[in-house]
Amino acid sequence: MEVYVNLKKDGRNVLLAICDCELLGRTLREGKIVFHVKDEFYNGRKASVEEAIGMINNSTIVNLVGKCCVEKAIAKGYVHPEAVLKIEGIPHAQIVKF
Numbered sequence: 001m002e003v004y005v006n007l008k009k010d011g012r013n014v015l016l017a018i019c020d021c022e023l024l025g026r027t028l029r030e031g032k033i034v035f036h037v038k039d040e041f042y043n044g045r046k047a048s049v050e051e052a053i054g055m056i057n058n059s060t061i062v063n064l065v066g067k068c069c070v071e072k073a074i075a076k077g078y079v080h081p082e083a084v085l086k087i088e089g090i091p092h093a094q095i096v097k098f
Contacts, residue, residue, distance in 0.1 A: 001068045005052045006044030007059070016041045016059035018052045020066025028087040035087050037065055053078070062095035 004024055006017040028035040042065070053072045056062050061096040064070050064079070069093035073079040079093045086092070 001049045002046045003049050003052050003066065004042050004044065005047045005055065005070050006042055007055065013061060014059045016052075016055055016062045017044070018062070018064045018066075018069045020068045021046065023066050023090065028090055030087045033087055035065075039054065056095065059095075060097045061092075064093045065090065065097075067091055 002021055004017075004019050006019060008015045008017075019037055023037045023055055024043055026037045028037065041063075049068050049072050052069060053076055056073065056076075056078050062078075064073055067090070070079065070084055070093050073093060073095075074081055074084070078095060084091045084093050
């Protein structure tokens, strides 16, 4: 399975954005939540989900959107299942390392 990954560096911070390919450009809504899976934020390049999740080790902030990438991050121990927010049934998780 492929996902979109976008890696941005700003000083000591490394921001990694990962989304399942089919979600790029979508707007998810649930209650008062409106979440834009923006092309300019998530679309850096396509990568395998395994490669994308492997990039978490060297990132300080990670945003994940989509069943495939979030489930893989949970399986690898990066995300606790109870920390996942679902918007329109689509999983979203964030990781912040201090």
